Amino acid sequence: MAARRQYEELARQLSAIGAVKRGLGRVLPHECPAGSAAVLTLLDRHGEMRMSRLAELLAIDMSVTSRHVAHVADRGWIDRSPDPADKRSRILRLTPAGRDMLAELSERYMNALVHYLADWSDDEVDRLNTLLARLRTSFGDCRPVPAIPPAPPSPLVEQTTRTPA
Secondary structure, eight states, rough: OOOHHHHHHHHHHHHHHHHHHHHHHHHTTSSSOOHHHHHHHHHHHHHHHHHHHHHHHTTTHHHHHHHHHHHHHHHHHHEEEETTEEEEEEEEEOHHHHHHHHHHHHHHHHHHHHHTTTOOOHHHHHHHHHHHHHHHHHOOOOOOOOOOOOOOOOOOOOOSSSSOO
16 A cells, blocks of 8 residues: 555645646637537437436536536537437537537647657556546545435334323
């Protein structure tokens, strides 16, 4: 097992990952911020879905998800069509323009990584990929689990000092 100092250093390094994410975020096109990119990526990875499922996968509030969905829909990157099973719900799916945007995002990310990791060997990049995948697996699905409602209180028995009649 790793020593405490190693875990402390790991905690510092993981906190600093924010700088890496911000750096990668700067390569996104102005019209496709990180939230929009996440919506497109999840629809590509998981296929069409309801907004409630998307909010669950994003692990964010439905109102925030709604704003992200409106942004990508306004640009024609996704389609929102009525759910045949429940006309009040919408099914979200990528459009060809959305797939084109995903291809552009992928290219931009890859070029940024090639630039920033230019002095890394292929083995180092492979090792990083392996270790990051293992880290994610160790944490499992980190989405919040809905709280189980507490059991209803047991009926209170009225206690009295009187003798029954």
